[in-house]
Amino acid sequence: MGQLLVVEGVCKRYGAEEVLCGVSFSLEKGETKVIIGPSGTGKSTLLRCINRLTEPDRGRVWLEGMEVTAPHANINKIRSQIGFVFQDFNLFTHLTALDNVRLGLLKVKKMGRKEATERAQAELARVGLAGKADAYPAQLSGGQQQRVSIARALAMDPKLILFDEPTSALDPELIGEVLGVMVKLAHEGMTMLVVTHEMGFARSVADEIVFMERGVIVEQGPPEKLFRAPAHPRTAEFLRKISELYGEAA
Amino acid sequence: MGLDWAWLPQLAHGLKITMELTAACMAMGAALGIVLALLRVYARGPFLPLFWLASAYVQFFRGTPLLVQLMIIHFGLPSVGIRFTPFLSGLIAMGLNTAAYQAEYFRGAIQAVKAGQMLAARSLGMTRVAAIRHVVLPQALRLALPPWSNELIYMLKYSTIVYMIGVMDLMGVARTIAARNFRFLELFSLAAVIYLGIVLLLTFALRWVERRIRVPGLGSAGRG
Ligand SMILES: Nc1ncnc2c1ncn2[C@@H]1O[C@H](COP(=O)(O)OP(=O)(O)OP(=O)(O)O)[C@@H](O)[C@H]1O
Ligand SMILES: [Mg+2]
Numbered sequence: 289m290g291q292l293l294v295v296e297g298v299c300k301r302y303g304a305e306e307v308l309c310g311v312s313f314s315l316e317k318g319e320t321k322v323i324i325g326p327s328g329t330g331k332s333t334l335l336r337c338i339n340r341l342t343e344p345d346r347g348r349v350w351l352e353g354m355e356v357t358a359p360h361a362n363i364n365k366i367r368s369q370i371g372f373v374f375q376d377f378n379l380f381t382h383l384t385a386l387d388n389v390r391l392g393l394l395k396v397k398k399m400g401r402k403e404a405t406e407r408a409q410a411e412l413a414r415v416g417l418a419g420k421a422d423a424y425p426a427q428l429s430g431g432q433q434q435r436v437s438i439a440r441a442l443a444m445d446p447k448l449i450l451f452d453e454p455t456s457a458l459d460p461e462l463i464g465e466v467l468g469v470m471v472k473l474a475h476e477g478m479t480m481l482v483v484t485h486e487m488g489f490a491r492s493v494a495d496e497i498v499f500m501e502r503g504v505i506v507e508q509g510p511p512e513k514l515f516r517a518p519a520h521p522r523t524a525e526f527l528r529k530i531s532e533l534y535g536e537a538a
Numbered sequence: 539m540g541l542d543w544a545w546l547p548q549l550a551h552g553l554k555i556t557m558e559l560t561a562a563c564m565a566m567g568a569a570l571g572i573v574l575a576l577l578r579v580y581a582r583g584p585f586l587p588l589f590w591l592a593s594a595y596v597q598f599f600r601g602t603p604l605l606v607q608l609m610i611i612h613f614g615l616p617s618v619g620i621r622f623t624p625f626l627s628g629l630i631a632m633g634l635n636t637a638a639y640q641a642e643y644f645r646g647a648i649q650a651v652k653a654g655q656m657l658a659a660r661s662l663g664m665t666r667v668a669a670i671r672h673v674v675l676p677q678a679l680r681l682a683l684p685p686w687s688n689e690l691i692y693m694l695k696y697s698t699i700v701y702m703i704g705v706m707d708l709m710g711v712a713r714t715i716a717a718r719n720f721r722f723l724e725l726f727s728l729a730a731v732i733y734l735g736i737v738l739l740l741t742f743a744l745r746w747v748e749r750r751i752r753v754p755g756l757g758s759a760g761r762g
Contacts, residue, residue: 374654378652396663
């Protein structure tokens with residue numbers, strides 16, 4: 289089976305600092321891959337290099353065999369097929385929940401108003417927020433905002449969704465509702481690449497876990513293996529630290 | 539001492555000129571100001587010269603007195619063959635001048651829109667232009683409304699200088715009548731009261747607009 293996403297040798301440097309050095313991995317259709325690693329390791333940079341919100345210095349990315357990093361690739365078209373969920377939601381402040389979900393449909397997909405509205409309402413219902421269509425982001429809790437932002441990504445019919453620490457900005461009691469939506473998506477067969485510190489989610493949902501440190505992939509493998517018998521001492525040390533910080537992990 | 543009802547039609551006509559001049563220069567200033575602000579925020583790379591141009595424009599028009607600009611346009615330009623009616627000279631000078639100030643308000647507002655907003659728009663596949671148009675500007679314009687309202691009131695009052703090039707605005711009419719009958723105190727006081735009335739009216743109207751377009755979480759009202 290062909291890979292949905294292939295990342296090959298991606299490098300990115302900011303000034304003297306090499307943030308990513310030769311990161312390669314791939315994602316099958318329907319797969320959920322979780323990226324873990326210490327802060328400042330380049331996880332966000334990696335996600336942004338995939339849809340070129342950040343231009344990688346070197347390396348190539350393919351989505352369903354189409355090269356994202358090709359010089360003349362239609363990057364806007366490609367981005368519309370890759371959902372991106374941000375740590376701090378980035379909902380459009382001036383738009384209601386419904387309009388947030390609808391904007392991409394209207395302005396990128398050029399969908400008709402009626403169809404876009406119906407689709408947006410369906411996506412809000414899918415994340416459990418049918419009743420909040422008319423609320424502005426500032427009137428929603430963090431968990432609700434993040435669910436709207438997932439609905440916004442889903443509405444575009446993405447081939448893949450990138451999640452950049454989707455629950456890190458949330459109060460602990462709101463994390464569950466967002467993870468719940470993500471678990472549901474994984475089970476429905478959505479292809480997801482998730483940066484997170486939520487080890488419970490990684491353990492139960494991820495097909496594979498990637499441990500990154502200082503811009504390189506140290507180790508990757510299925511969660512049972514990585515959690516039980518990490519091949520690399522750095523991985524073991526990180527997992528120990530994370531379990532101290534976030535409680536449950538073992 | 540005493541007011542003469544016969545002045546009113548003339549003053550009313552002057553007021554009409556004042557309002558037309560102010561409205562037109564504010565519209566011109568807003569259109570030009572938004573373009574200048576966009577250039578100052580976004581023109582980079584191959585467009586860098588446009589950034590310089592916009593910056594130089596703002597610097598020049600904020601760095602020299604409006605009255606001097608008015609005199610150059612009305613009395614200076616004819617010597618190179620460019621001639622405008624007094625009203626047009628006034629409109630051009632005030633429009634070009636307020637554009638520079640408005641550009642700064644708009645620029646501040648555009649830069650106050652969080653970077654994540656542009657990022658989110660681009661991640662959906664919007665072009666930069668679409669993201670500016672549908673995401674950044676709608677927020678920036680709301681943020682810019684309070685300073686823009688001040689600018690409007692400021693320009694209404696500043697429009698009085700056009701009497702110096704012979705425009706029969708409210709100030710020009712008051713001065714002309716007074717020069718005939720020497721009742722300076724009555725006429726200028728009357729003019730002052732009329733200006734004050736218009737300013738109060740505008741203030742209320744703009745507050746109403748601000749309330750109408752307010753969105754929770756955007757602008758001075760903060761979150762909630
Ligand atoms: N636009 C930028 N300009 C300069 N340096 C940057 C930029 N973006 C990221 N960096 C640097 O690159 C490094 C990696 O950042 P990145 O945000 O990708 O890490 P991360 O693994 O996502 O960390 P975190 O867990 O804190 O989110 C950091 O040292 C950061 O300071
Ligand atoms: Mg990050």
